[in-house]
Amino acid sequence: MKEEGSSWKEVAEHFGLKPDAIRKFYGKHQARHENWDAMKVQRLREAYVKYDKQKWQVIGTEIGSKPMACETKAKELGLL
Numbered sequence: 097m098k099e100e101g102s103s104w105k106e107v108a109e110h111f112g113l114k115p116d117a118i119r120k121f122y123g124k125h126q127a128r129h130e131n132w133d134a135m136k137v138q139r140l141r142e143a144y145v146k147y148d149k150q151k152w153q154v155i156g157t158e159i160g161s162k163p164m165a166c167e168t169k170a171k172e173l174g175l176l
Contacts, residue, residue: 137169
């Protein structure tokens with residue numbers, strides 16, 4: 097629904113949830129399905145060491161990914 101242009105409020109009303117809950121679920125869904133090649137994984141590892149667990153926003157900006165996607169991948173790689 098969101099990809100079709102619906103607002104967060106409209107999507108939330110459709111599922112009977114609050115907009116913030118839908119937005120968070122959507123973000124996690126996108127994070128789990130982001131494509132990660134070897135170079136991007138290496139850049140994530142380097143940024144993680146460089147910033148020593150600082151805000152995922154900084155890491156995401158550096159490697160060109162969403163912050164939640166970076167944190168999710170770091171967990172999958174055992175960095176956290």
